Amino acid sequence: KFSPDNRIYNITLPESTMINRVNVIAEKNNNTQVLYNTGVVNLHGEIEGYYNTIITITVVAEDGSIGEYIVYVLHDLDFASIAEVKDISIIGNNGISYFGLDFENNVYVYDDIIVPFNVDTTRLIVQTIGNITYLDSNHIEIEDNRLQTFDATNKITYRFRIESTNGQNKSEVYTIHVTRESPDTNSLLEHLEINGEEIRGFNPNIYEYNYIHPLQFENYVDVYGLAQSANSIVRGNDIYTLFDGQTRTINVEVTAESGDTTTYKIHIAYVNSNALLGELTVYEMIGDKEIENSIPLKDDILEYVIIIGRDTRYVNIKGYAKDQGGASIRGFGIREVGTEDNIVEITVTSGDGLEEITYLITLRRDTSLSDLKEITLLQINDKDIVNSDEDDPYVYKYNLSNGTNTVKLNAITNKNATVSINGGEFSLNNMSEIIITDVTESQVIRIAVKAEDGSVQHYMVVINKEQQPSLLLTILLILSIILWVITAMIFILRRIRRHNKKDRNQLIF
Known part of the structure; x- marks a missing residue:
């Protein structure tokens, strides 16, 4: 026990x-x-x-x-x-x-x-x-x-x-x-960041920095320093409140395992900024055309995401600074858009060179499925057909002459859509054709356009066939005309004969 x-x-x-x-x-x-x-x-x-x-x-x-x-x-x-x-x-x-x-x-x-x-x-x-x-x-x-x-x-x-x-x-x-083991004497920082961005010009062996935080931004900053050594202790990583028009000095202290210390000083001025963008526009370059994407800027936002059309390969980034007299800008120009996000840095430097703000523009290709399902070109017997009925844009009309009995219809839709005619299978691309022979009377051709997202729009093409005149009616019409002509001639001859007889009677008298 x-x-x-x-x-x-x-x-x-x-x-x-x-x-x-x-x-x-x-x-x-x-x-x-x-x-x-x-x-x-x-x-x-x-x-x-x-x-x-x-x-x-x-x-x-x-x-x-x-x-x-x-x-x-x-x-x-x-x-x-x-x-x-x-x-x-x-x-x-x-x-x-x-x-x-x-x-x-x-x-x-x-x-x-x-x-x-x-x-x-x-x-x-x-x-x-x-x-x-x-x-x-x-x-x-x-x-x-x-x-x-x-x-x-x-x-x-x-x-x-x-x-x-x-x-x-x-x-x-x-x-x-x-x-x-001997103690680690490394008391240097690997990174020093404000609001997630490394301080411009940071060097582990430089211990004092000036930083301008625009009044247009929030009145606080998040300071974070990462030590080079995992055995070091960093003090001063925190969120600090700023006051309008004032400069606040923040100390970030690194203590090595050996007890050695290094202090980094950051002087943060909360003042009006002259390193802000005044306008930013991204132009999608498609052939000779440029599609404008104007970005509504806010002074307290530095990151923007622009959705670029799937057919766009290049964009042209343009804009200007609020301080057009002295500020300089880096990062404008033509950029390629790939399948992955392309992050472009636009950096604005104040005229005195003391302040610099970097904007992050993410160019993201549109990967959503298109819902476009339009007929971009409709031809009948090689002639373009235009819908002139504003009240019903899904109905087309075509007058087929009396002497023609064949209808050749070609339908082309927007890219990435497919087309079906008269209930047939949807095409493999955005084009389809049908030929109808022995058209003796008016009829309707049904066209269905399916968008990339699976939605379908239905169209109608009304073929108006001009009717051939009846042979009996034609003969009767001709006979009527002949009778009318004969009657008119008889009437004229009688008038002439009466007139001649009257003239003779007057002569005898």
Whole structure:
């Protein structure tokens, strides 16, 4: 039965039990204690073909004092005459084990144990068969020195030997030298940023900077410095409030592991800016045409995203500064637009050269599916057909002459759309053609245009066929004309005859 005051326990296994692993569960009697060597433990000490291990459970109190409980897991064997080390651990005060070598029974001196400078103390944990005796440099027995603190030499040495429990056997003296690394003296910054942008002209060896924060921007800045060394501590990374028209000095201090410090000073003036853009326009260049994209600028915004049409390969960026008299601009000109975002920096420098503001313009190609589904060209019998009906833009009309019985229709849509005629399959491109013969009467041709996004627009083409006149009506019309002519001639002849007769009567009289 377990008792906190009993430090040694024996577990004897019968020879028939082939166990090579046990699970050690220990319970603290105070939450401030630290336990070592609990959990699954391999029985790696093989004697006479059986796995046997002495398990040392180490308890470290809050004040640093150490207690050990030893559990002998044995296969009915006598260990009284054995003096042997099973395992060695060197634990830093950061809880990390630094004994990086595989322990070997016949190796008694270890020199290459290195710990970082931030480790102040190390603790020696030894699992043994037998009793451990701690020694000084003269190999004279001393009190427990498992917990040691580094001094100015940055070295710690452990010496001990193992003695069997019956006192008949002793091991060689084990010597372990632990060396602490020299402190890192690097106290420089790798980056120094304001609002996520590195200070213009930053150099780790330049320790003072002037920075202008325009009044048009928010009244605070986020200062962040990143040390070159991971062992350094940076103080001063914070968000600082600014006041109109005033200059605030901010110190960013870097403390190296060695204690060396470097201070960077930033003088931030919160004043009116004369390094702002007054106008910014992106022109999409398609052939001889330029499509204008005017960007509505805001004084407190420096990043903009421009969506460029998928057919545009180049753009021309133009604009001017608010201070047209003295400010200079870098970054304008023609840029290529690819499948990936192209970020263009537009930098405005004030006329006095003391202030510089960089705008980030992201050129992003439009990858959305088009919903355009228009007929851009409609031809019937090689003649362009134009829709003149403003009330119904989806209906086209065409008058087919009486002497023509064939209709050849060609439909072309906007790019990336497809077309279907009279319910047929949609075309593979944006063009389709149909030829209709023996057109003897008026009819309607149906056209469907499907956009890239799958939406469909339906159109109608009304073919008005001029009717051929009836033969009977034509004959009757001709006969009517002939009868009319004959009647008119008879009437005229009668008039002439009457007139001649009257003239003769007058002559006789």
